[in-house]
Structures are given as C-alpha cells and as structure tokens.
Amino acid sequence: MRNVIGELLLSKVINENDVAALNRHGISREMFPVASERDAYDFIIHYSRTNEGNAPSFATVIDNVPEFDYIPNTEDSFTYLSKELKKKKFQVEQANFINNKLSDLWNEADKANDPEGFANDIIKAFEEMKHSNRISGKAGHLLEHAGDWYLEEFYKRKEGKSIRFWKSHFEGLNDIIGGGYQESNMITWYGRSGRGKSTITLMEGLEAAYQGANVLFWVLEMPKYEFASRALSFISAKEKLKNSVIDGVDYLAGFSVYDLTKASFKTVDEEQSFVDFVMKLNTVLEGSITIRAIDDEDFIDRSVRALERDIVESEADVVIVDPAYYMDYEKNT
Structure with a gap:
C-alpha cells in the first residue's frame, strides 16, 4: 500500500x-x-x-x-x-x-x-x-492555565510525592539554603586544594544516607579503602561509639582514620569493637551508600553516560563526584 x-x-x-x-x-x-x-x-x-x-x-x-x-x-x-x-x-x-x-x-x-x-x-x-x-504536542505551558498543571505539582510536593529536600549536616547551611538541598539540583563545591571540599561532600553524602537516600559516590582520586575509612570514621563519630580525651577534655569521637588506614588498633577490644560496628552497618543507615573508586578494576569509563548508567543501577537519589574535573567529558555534552 x-x-x-x-x-x-x-x-x-x-x-x-x-x-x-x-x-x-x-x-x-x-x-x-x-x-x-x-x-x-x-x-x-x-x-x-x-x-x-x-x-x-x-x-x-x-x-x-x-x-x-x-x-x-x-x-x-x-x-x-x-x-x-x-x-x-x-x-x-x-x-x-x-x-x-x-x-x-x-x-x-x-x-x-x-x-x-x-x-x-x-x-x-x-x-x-x-x-x-x-x-510531541504543543510546546510549553500557559501560566494563565496554572490551575491545570501547577497545582497538581504543588500538592505532590506537599504530600512528599515529588521533589524531596535532603538536609545538610550543617544546621547553619540548612537555614541559608531554605531547609536543605533540593532534589534534582546540581551543587558545586570549589576552593583551593586542602581546604576540605572532600570532607564536606563526604559528610553531606553520609547525612543524606542517614535520611534514607541511596547515595552514589564517584571517588576519582582516592582508593575505596581510604575513602571507606573516612566514611566509617565519620559514621562511628555520629553514632557516638568512642570517647577521646584531648587536653584533659572528654570528647565524643569516632574511630581514628589513622588507625583504620594502618589497620592497627591499640587494643584487641578496640579492634573488636570496630569489627562489630562494621558488621552492623546495615542497621545504622536508613539509606545506602555505593562507592565507585579509582582502584575498581571495572571503573574504566568515567563519562557522563557511564555515570548515568551507575545512577540507574544504584537507584541513586544523591550523587557526589569528587573531583568532577577527573571525569571523561564527551564533546558538547
């Protein structure tokens, strides 16, 4: 025909x-x-x-x-x-x-x-x-017809069925940015080397996982063991698992990153306490944390498309790329 x-x-x-x-x-x-x-x-x-x-x-x-x-x-x-x-x-x-x-x-x-x-x-x-x-149909939406489309999204957000907000680890920052990080936004931290960008983004990612987010970390300049050591130290501190005395003052603290990096504790009891903590991690976080680090043998493709695939596979709600300039950028993407 x-x-x-x-x-x-x-x-x-x-x-x-x-x-x-x-x-x-x-x-x-x-x-x-x-x-x-x-x-x-x-x-x-x-x-x-x-x-x-x-x-x-x-x-x-x-x-x-x-x-x-x-x-x-x-x-x-x-x-x-x-x-x-x-x-x-x-x-x-x-x-x-x-x-x-x-x-x-x-x-x-x-x-x-x-x-x-x-x-x-x-x-x-x-x-x-x-x-x-x-x-597609007609492009765009008429503002004077907001009753047809805007209010639908308004009530979805009111009921928590649409855009979510993830609170920052830092209370003062929550006040500044209106209650937390809005889902679907891209945030960029920048500053000179050694100023704490990786520490801040790690803490923010962990905080989101505590709130129930599936968090994907693309760690592009650190092996997964070193990164996990930092993460476990912060989580143990948040869980108030250990006390530390500094200048005669008793502080709540976590397991030492130095001890974890060396895989060496001062006492057998402290080591066992750490092992017990690691074995119960799945009961600590409401969400999840997926780590893709530079020493992963299958972590060869670091393009935008590969990141998109990992986001889909991990069902990530929050993604942190550290540092973004080590990604493989395709032309005009």
Whole structure:
C-alpha cells in the first residue's frame, strides 16, 4: 500500500494556504521519503518566500513538480499528519540502522572485546533518532492555565510525592539554603586544594544516607579503602561509639582514620569493637551508600553516560563526584 502521508500533508498546506504549519509542527525537507514530495516541499517553501508567505495553488505545484500527486480531500489535522510523517521517518531510520549499521557496530565491538561499548553505541544511535523525530504536542505551558498543571505539582510536593529536600549536616547551611538541598539540583563545591571540599561532600553524602537516600559516590582520586575509612570514621563519630580525651577534655569521637588506614588498633577490644560496628552497618543507615573508586578494576569509563548508567543501577537519589574535573567529558555534552 502506497504511503500518502507526505502528499496529504503538503496538499493540506496548499488547500489551507498555511505554509507556516510546516514550521509549527517541526516538518523539514528530509522527513519526506519520496523525491517528488521533497521537490514539492522545496517549491512550496520557495514560492512562499517570494509571495508574502502564501502557498501556491495546486495547479502551480503540479505544473512545476509533475510527479507530485495532489490530494484534494485533506480533512485530517496538521497535528495528526505531522505525527504520522515523523513516525514513518523514524521507522525507516530504524530499519536502515538495523539492516545496514548494526552488524558493523557489532563487528567493531567484537574485535575490541567491548560488549558494553556496543550497547552504548546502540543506545546513543536510537536516542539520536528519537530526538530528531520527536513527536510531541504543543510546546510549553500557559501560566494563565496554572490551575491545570501547577497545582497538581504543588500538592505532590506537599504530600512528599515529588521533589524531596535532603538536609545538610550543617544546621547553619540548612537555614541559608531554605531547609536543605533540593532534589534534582546540581551543587558545586570549589576552593583551593586542602581546604576540605572532600570532607564536606563526604559528610553531606553520609547525612543524606542517614535520611534514607541511596547515595552514589564517584571517588576519582582516592582508593575505596581510604575513602571507606573516612566514611566509617565519620559514621562511628555520629553514632557516638568512642570517647577521646584531648587536653584533659572528654570528647565524643569516632574511630581514628589513622588507625583504620594502618589497620592497627591499640587494643584487641578496640579492634573488636570496630569489627562489630562494621558488621552492623546495615542497621545504622536508613539509606545506602555505593562507592565507585579509582582502584575498581571495572571503573574504566568515567563519562557522563557511564555515570548515568551507575545512577540507574544504584537507584541513586544523591550523587557526589569528587573531583568532577577527573571525569571523561564527551564533546558538547
């Protein structure tokens, strides 16, 4: 059966003298699969630009593009015809990719022993096709119709079903930023080396885990044992598991990072206390903490796409990348 969607859409432009409809619905030349349709599109656009935005008559189009099949009856809406045209183009691109490009990608990945890269290439290709053939309704939301869409989100937030806020470890910061960090925001800490950025972000991540967040740490300049030692020291301090006497004053403290790094305690009882604490960690945190560190053998890809995959796999609510400048940035992403 011959596909007439392209002919119907261009015929409707002619019948209703509405060339602007092509732009309103995101219709471009390459979306038409047949050469005669592309030629008709070119002629209509050229005619419109030289005739005050008007469309040519059907007779003028046929006279200039004899191969084009004009359709007098065009009752379907521009929205429907545009969606159908984009669907057809999407299907053609998918078939072309599967029939002509998929095997080449597979062969390249097979030679490189890179199945993950093969999967990433497929996902990227289909995302690009999906974006270029985006099918959507009217763009944007009218503020005067806020009763239709704004209040729905308002009550979701009121009931805690939408955006969440994660309180900072530092009470003074909570006051400054309005009660905590808002979900979906990106926060950047910056400062000179040695000023405590990693310590602050670690404490903030642990605090979120205490509140029930699934926290993903991308640790890009520290082995996982050293990072975990810092984290365990902070958690043990928060749990008030140990006392420390400094200048005659008794302070609540955690296990020493120095002792954990050396894997050496002053007494057997202290070591056993630490082991018991580690074995019961799953009862301490309401949320979870996933660590991806530089000494993980499978931590090779440090791109934005790899981070996105880890976020999905860990079901992360909060993500901390330390430091972000060690990520592998793809061009224009």
